[in-house]
């Protein structure tokens with residue numbers, strides 16, 4: 001400007017300079033005009049949704065060989081997070097608390113199923129020592145896997161405020177190790193249960209009648225059954241099929257990215273967590289009927305024997321077979337105290 005004023009810059013140079021400037025502005029402006037809504041990846045997180053929609057993921061650059069770690073966010077990950085923090089919590093709460101509530105109401109209204117003809121004092125062997133070992137090994141693993149798993153789902157919102165961060169992290173670490181390592185004996189239990197009890201758990205015509213009569217649980221009916229009735233068969237198949245699904249999805253989670261990608265991991269997590277809630281609810285029903293819900297049932301798995309009258313009432317066809325085979329034994333007299 002000073003040069004113009006002092007006359008050292010000719011008018012021609014001014015015109016050429018002005019034209020050049022106009023050209024530059026004209027060529028740069030359309031570039032920004034063509035993308036008035038383009039996303040600036042470094043802009044504030046308000047743009048995040050738009051960025052996700054446009055490129056299907058938010059990805060950065062990294063220097064470690066694991067390229068999966070460069071993906072910071074993807075839409076399916078958000079769905080998974082919503083499932084985990086909202087849907088799963090509701091599903092779990094409804095399935096578990098709902099089942100517990102139903103069992104309490106049922107207990108209050110119906111009460112335990114009694115041995116109506118009283119105890120005979122004659123015992124029948126119901127489960128061998130090996131069968132009881134397999135049952136209890138699997139059951140103990142199941143209970144610890146269930147509680148340690150529920151801690152992953154609900155611990156932070158339910159337990160952390162009660163016990164504080166120190167105790168919660170110590171417990172959670174222990175729970176996590178238990179969940180990982182008890183998966184192995186649990187898997188063995190699922191397989192052994194399949195082999196030792198499948199013969200008695202194939203559905204047959206007797207089950208149809210049993211189901212039609214509601215298992216006799218309401219009122220004082222005693223529909224006939226062989227060694228396992230339709231209710232027990234249902235628990236067997238829930239254990240075998242549910243257990244298998246838990247094992248398969250669980251190992252995908254325990255050994256991440258062995259032949260799987262993030263999508264498979266998310267799917268495995270959803271399957272594992274959803275089945276866990278339903279499986280735990282079903283097992284609550286099983287635990288109820290094996291303890292509080294039915295007189296004389298626990299001793300079958302506790303001592304291995306049941307009273308003959310219990311067997312006649314709940315498994316009449318099996319009791320007949322056992323009597324014919326000479327399996328019923330009078331209970332040894334207890335010494336006088």
Ligand code: HEM
Nearest residue numbers: 145146149150152153183187246247250251253254273276
């Ligand atoms: C072979 C058997 C099993 C294996 C390998 C296994 C493995 C796993 C793994 C790796 C996780 C994820 C842990 C984490 O996020 O840090 C998990 C979560 C979980 N597991 Fe298992 N598990 C098995 C059996 C079970 C059983 C039998 C139950 C239920 C009785 C169960 C209930 C749960 C629950 C509720 C979660 C938390 C789900 C969530 O909030 O996402 N698991 N399991």
